[in-house]
Amino acid sequence: MRKLKIGMLNFAHSHAFSYYRELRSMEGVEIAGICHPDRQRVQKLINEDGIFYTPNSAELLSKEVDAVIVCSENVLHKRHVLEAAAAGKHVLCEKPLGVTEEEMEEMIAACGAAGVSLMTAFLCRYLPGAVRAKRAVERGEVGEVLAIKGYNRGTMPGGWFVDHAKSGGGAILDHTVHVMDLMRWMTGREPACVYAEGGTLFHPIDVEDAGLVHVTLEGGIIGMIDTSWSRSRSYPYWGDVKMDIVGTKGVLHFDAFAEVNEVYSDASDRARWSYWGGSMNRLMLEDFVRHLMEGRSAPISGEDGLQAAKVALAAYASLRARDTIVL
Template sequence: MPLRVGILSIAHLHVWSYVSALRSNPKSQLIGFWDSEEERAGLFAQQTGVPYIGFRDDLIDAVDAVVICSENPGHAELIEAAARAGKAVLCEKPIGVSEADFATITEAAEQVPVMTAFPCRFSPAYAELKARVESGAIGKIQAISATNRGRCPFGWFVEKEKSGGAAMIDHTVHVADLLLDLLGEEPSDVQAFVGNNMYSQDWEDTAIVSMRYPSGIAVTLDSSWSRPANYKTWGDVTMRVVGESGVLELDMFGQGIQHYGPKGHQELGIVPDLDAAMVDEFLSAVIEERTPLVTAAHG
């Protein structure tokens, strides 16, 4: 029997992808959605055909699990409401924007499964890169340079009271999660630099992060909103992993890995739907009553 799923808020643009993933997955039955803005909700219902449920708690009561796509500061309240009703949660990132949020979410995650939406974890290209690192194909990692640059999303993403921040909070998290998974350790030293020269507003559009890990690995990350509006994808996720005996280059949206090593150069191209893979993991974890691959703690 499929899992009954509801969507709490449609504020985040990723909601369109989640609707598609939920509808196409035989493990789920999309019951409906709730949103705090009636006009926005009416238009979304008309465009997608997904039923609009006017009262949040009515939707929560009618489902087994929820997907949260609200503005960032609203995540904790919605997670808490779902947990109170015993419903599993898949929540957009960043999962919270304050220490109070994290305390609320941590408590909720002790009651029900809470999964952070980190689709990059489900990239076959990333999985191959990780496997090659773990096999010793490039030797001990020395340094990593990474990017998660994107087009500026504007809207509530640049309203700090609704987003909690701009480019830094929006795009640093995906690669930070991959680094935690790949290296198995958190950085011991972090420096961040932000700027607003591209759009000259009171929010950052440029973000560069430098990290040093206990094992000595040095990492740089560019998470700026620096892609033009007509760029071929909404952004990029790249990693260049430098080892003692080789280099691995990941281009997630190009869907491939470049491996330069003693045996020459290899190029592997892979084209997945990351959101669909992430949603499937969430559904499977709830149905199988196990911990999902990514949890609230990773957020």
């Protein structure tokens, strides 16, 4: 059976290295090459695996490649997805899908016209706790959902993430999309209006590092997303993803990283959490590979990426207008 050939299109986002390691050990998959403008960032991979490298995206896309994973800076997602679509390659694109509604719609349309799949990398759908929470909601264990409070608070990533010209936004764009996607996925309801507060509270950077995004879903479900880069370097893990789902019959609490051991080591200057739960990276990539092998629709579509990012973009509009934004 022919292996699925996947190219890595840019390593700006650190997730690219995790994806590469998972793909390298996956049966039925061959990494056809990697592309990044700075060879030094990927030199270790080149040395270890003798992998084909090019700084030129067009050269990678001209190879015998079935699909690419786009992990460039947010503002380059559109360019790389459109290039891949024009070359007839399927795409898994890191979140957020884009930095404006117009460019995301263009990306979706281009992939549709080219007959290639566009999947958004919403890892959190593959967290074991998230899957169990969705099933519990679908079984009606909490009754009719009335409200959801979501949390996605991490450490400040630095680098291009805090350069608005490359990221398109700060913590609100970076973290809102994950929780908003979980809300849509678990309830089957679309966002109707958004009100937000935000600011730069924790770090001397030029983008916001904190936000509270209030969203009303269809049917009147009230949502709140605590999105920030508020976790200090001394925090025992990189961050959190949590949800409190309030229904007419009860409350369900979901903590993505509760499956941890506390590690105390004299070699470290702080206590750490060692996560032993399921690998959301691998589970997502296996799903991406499976849907291409079986010729199915993308399990997390470009439209899913658009709808989640629209809420983050509406949050920025709300901050500017100091008012509620109707979607």
